[in-house]
Amino acid sequence: MAERLFRRRKTHAVRCGDVIIGGGSPVSVQTMTKTDTRDVAATLAQVNQCAEAGADIVRVAVPDMDAVEALKKIKAGAKCPIVADIHFDYNLAVASMRAGADKVRVNPGNIGGRENLLKVAREAKERGAAIRVGVNSGSLEKDILEKYGGPEPEALVESARRSLEFLEDHGIGDLVISLKSSSVKATVKAYALMAGETRWPFHIGITEAGPGMGGVIKSAVGISSLLTLGLGDTVRVSLTGSPLEEVKVAREILQAAEAAVFGPEIISCPTCGRTQVNLIPVAEAVAERLKDMRAHLKVAIMGCPVNGPGEAREADVGVACGRDGGILFRHGKVLGRVPEAEIVDALVRLAREAAK
Numbered sequence: 204m205a206e207r208l209f210r211r212r213k214t215h216a217v218r219c220g221d222v223i224i225g226g227g228s229p230v231s232v233q234t235m236t237k238t239d240t241r242d243v244a245a246t247l248a249q250v251n252q253c254a255e256a257g258a259d260i261v262r263v264a265v266p267d268m269d270a271v272e273a274l275k276k277i278k279a280g281a282k283c284p285i286v287a288d289i290h291f292d293y294n295l296a297v298a299s300m301r302a303g304a305d306k307v308r309v310n311p312g313n314i315g316g317r318e319n320l321l322k323v324a325r326e327a328k329e330r331g332a333a334i335r336v337g338v339n340s341g342s343l344e345k346d347i348l349e350k351y352g353g354p355e356p357e358a359l360v361e362s363a364r365r366s367l368e369f370l371e372d373h374g375i376g377d378l379v380i381s382l383k384s385s386s387v388k389a390t391v392k393a394y395a396l397m398a399g400e401t402r403w404p405f406h407i408g409i410t411e412a413g414p415g416m417g418g419v420i421k422s423a424v425g426i427s428s429l430l431t432l433g434l435g436d437t438v439r440v441s442l443t444g445s446p447l448e449e450v451k452v453a454r455e456i457l458q459a460a461e462a463a464v465f466g467p468e469i470i471s472c473p474t475c476g477r478t479q480v481n482l483i484p485v486a487e488a489v490a491e492r493l494k495d496m497r498a499h500l501k502v503a504i505m506g507c508p509v510n511g512p513g514e515a516r517e518a519d520v521g522v523a524c525g526r527d528g529g530i531l532f533r534h535g536k537v538l539g540r541v542p543e544a545e546i547v548d549a550l551v552r553l554a555r556e557a558a559k
């Protein structure tokens with residue numbers, strides 16, 4: 204059991220613009236704009252803000268043909284690949300790919316039957332675009348819902364299986380699959396069941412995770428559970444909040460799960476009655492001042508001699524605090540004592556030197 208944990212499931216590589224999903228490539232981060240897609244200026248600005256914040260791929264809703272027209276202009280100015288999110292009308296998917304979308308997300312439960320799905324898939328094949336078959340617990344096919352008595356994990360899997368078999372039988376490839384439920388347990392079970400059935404990469408996330416800390420935690424629990432099982436090739440955190448927050452949270456989850464590295468890892472203690480410096484603002488200031496750094500570096504900020512020297516010695520740079528100051532460490536070696544007021548500057552300087 205233990206040896207199977209964290210071993211990534213082998214998947215086909217699927218191209219989405221200049222990003223490869225699956226095939227052993229790094230887990231990519233996605234988000235979705237929350238502007239009206241028909242407002243080109245606002246949507247393009249949000250797409251590029253997300254790309255600058257670390258989104259590898261951004262999806263936009265395409266609810267009508269005006270949005271398709273806007274998509275052309277958005278695609279022309281976007282700094283990352285663009286996915287068109289389609290529901291109900293397969294014509295919008297076809298038109299979006301003609302407008303330049305690198306990938307379309309379609310929901311087999313509401314695209315109007317297999318023939319429409321096939322029309323989308325044939326267009327995608329001709330244009331070299333990818334398709335995400337995005338099964339969602341809120342929009343499963345009626346007969347599947349009746350068969351399972353509700354949106355059970357097995358029902359999500361059957362919906363995806365049907366579409367995949369149908370598309371594969373027609374020679375269609377470049378597929379990405381998602382099986383999303385707002386329940387963490389149902390989502391994890393669905394992906395785990397599907398994993399043995401296909402080599403197409405998985406887009407993972409917990410749909411409609413909600414606002415604030417609850418949404419962040421629900422997403423973290425679901426996504427990290429999947430990553431622990433080796434499942435997940437591209438990730439989207441769905442928060443009732445800013446897409447920039449979604450990108451930030453997705454990256455934090457990937458880094459915490461050791462599935463990616465985006466910058467330094469801060470190891471700081473929670474503080475307690477033994478702490479004799481004001482450690483919380485020190486840790487916050489160091490994290491803030493190193494947030495532009497991309498190197499993977501462990502920075503330990505510890506409150507007392509209990510665990511301090513051990514953690515600080517194991518980190519690339521660290522401080523083990525005592526009364527009114529702390530002992531600095533770099534790569535396991537003691538550098539000397541620093542007063543409390545100078546800890547932040549000293550750690551930031553050491554971290555930047557260590558990253559060179």
Ligand code: SF4
Nearest residue numbers: 472474475506507509
């Ligand atoms: S390292 Fe020391 S100060 Fe920090 S939580 Fe542990 S015992 Fe408390």
